[in-house]
Amino acid sequence: MRFNIKKSSLSILALSLLMLYGCDMDQYIDSTLSGQPLKKDNTYEEQTRYYDKFFKEMIERGHIQKGTTETVALDSLPKGQGGEVNWTTAVVEGYINPKGSLEPDYEEEPPLDLNVFIEAKVPLMSNVLFPHNIHTYWLSCQVCHPKIFIPMAGANPITMNEIFDGKWCGVCHGKVAFNFFPIANCRRCHIVMKGESLQNESWR
Ligand code: HEC
Ligand code: HEC
Ligand code: HEC
Structure with a gap:
């Protein structure tokens, strides 16, 4: 299964975004959602390839391991290498x-299909692809923007040390979202091999 944003809801989304964030962001989202390349230096094919790769990896990674959890309800859910859901x-x-709200007339907002490429600024370490899709499935924009992340690619001086210390991605990961360990979990964020990255290959 893939999430696809219905065109009909796009204008509503764009409109509410315009009110929330002003024109710049709206223009950006508009071009993203109409299927235009995200940036002039990564092509539409590249983006599509990485969505496909992302969903393929997600499906490959989860395995049902019955009898591994104490909570019966969790037993039938896919687990990662550490045995956690x-x-x-x-x-x-x-x-x-899951429902977005317990309110009966709550209107679900569709997730945002926008991958942001973040280069790991050391040699060899695979680059990071931040998927808005799964995050906005669970969370609304205001959870992260602008308090945790300025909504502009490359605008946040993120480092792994600070993430481990509970900043940036570490506000959730390692706490309420998946952990840094086992070591296989590094690859859940560091998914783009150096050399096949979408842009900026000066760190090799
Ligand atoms: C929740 C997502 C996430 C996970 C999990 C994660 N990283 Fe990172 N990592 C990042 C982001 C984002 C950056 C920032 C990229 C940059 O600017 O270098 C980064 C950067 C790095 C860097 C580049 C140098 C630095 O310190 O910023 C290294 C090395 C690194 N991570 C190693 C690891 C290792 C090892 C693991 C597993 C134990 C791991 N990462 C798990 C998101 C993650
Ligand atoms: C879980 C946190 C999180 C949520 C929720 C989130 N974002 Fe983001 N967003 C990020 C991160 C991380 C970046 C990349 C920042 C960077 O590269 O330094 C980003 C970047 C962006 C960018 C800039 C992209 C670019 O290429 O310059 C836009 C626009 C954006 N977000 C819009 C949204 C909208 C709209 C929503 C809600 C539908 C949303 N974000 C929800 C974390 C989030
Ligand atoms: C506000 C909370 C929050 C922040 C901040 C956040 N995430 Fe997440 N992230 C989540 C949740 C919740 C999920 C769903 C999976 C889960 O709960 O383990 C998720 C899932 C993901 C996934 C999906 C892949 C997988 O294997 O589950 C990736 C990749 C990811 N996050 C990377 C990042 C990176 C990189 C950053 C920082 C640039 C970041 N996240 C910041 C909450 C957050």
Whole structure:
């Protein structure tokens, strides 16, 4: 299963974004959602390839291991290598489909299909692809923008040390979202091999 934003809801989304964030962001989202390349230096094919890669990896990673959890309800959900539930795979594969709110007339907002490439600024370490899709499935924009991240690619001086210390991605990861360890979990964020990155290859 893949999430696709319905065209009809796009204008509503764009409109509310315009009110929230002003024109710059709206223009950006508009071109993103109409299928234009995200940036002039990474092509539409590259982006599509990475969405495909992302969803393929998500599905490959989760495996049902019955009898591994004490909580019976978690037993039938896909697990990662550490035996913990892989919530992304649970959503992508349709095991769960939680409601956005308990309010009966709550209008669900569709997730945002926008991958942001973040280069790991050391040699050899694979680069990071930040998927808005799965994050905005669970969370609204205001959770991260602008308090944790300025909504502009490359605008945040993120480092791994600070993430481990609970800043940036570490506000959630390692706490309420998947952990840094086992070591296989590094690859959940560092998914783009050096040399096949979408841009900026000066760190090799
Ligand atoms: C939740 C996502 C996430 C996870 C999990 C994660 N990283 Fe990172 N990592 C990042 C981001 C974002 C950056 C910032 C990229 C940059 O500017 O260098 C980064 C940067 C790095 C860098 C570049 C140098 C630096 O200190 O910034 C190294 C090395 C690194 N990570 C190693 C690891 C290792 C090893 C693991 C597993 C134990 C891991 N990362 C797990 C997101 C993650
Ligand atoms: C879990 C946190 C999180 C949530 C929720 C989130 N974003 Fe982001 N967003 C990020 C990160 C991380 C970046 C990349 C920042 C960087 O590269 O330094 C980013 C970047 C962006 C950018 C800039 C992209 C570019 O190429 O310059 C836009 C626009 C954006 N977000 C819009 C949104 C909108 C709209 C929503 C809600 C539908 C949203 N974001 C929800 C974390 C989030
Ligand atoms: C506000 C909370 C929050 C922040 C901040 C955040 N994430 Fe996440 N992230 C989540 C949640 C929740 C999920 C769903 C999976 C889970 O709960 O383990 C998720 C899932 C992901 C996934 C999906 C892949 C997988 O294997 O599950 C990736 C990749 C990811 N995050 C990377 C990042 C990176 C990189 C950053 C920082 C640039 C970041 N996240 C910041 C909450 C957050």
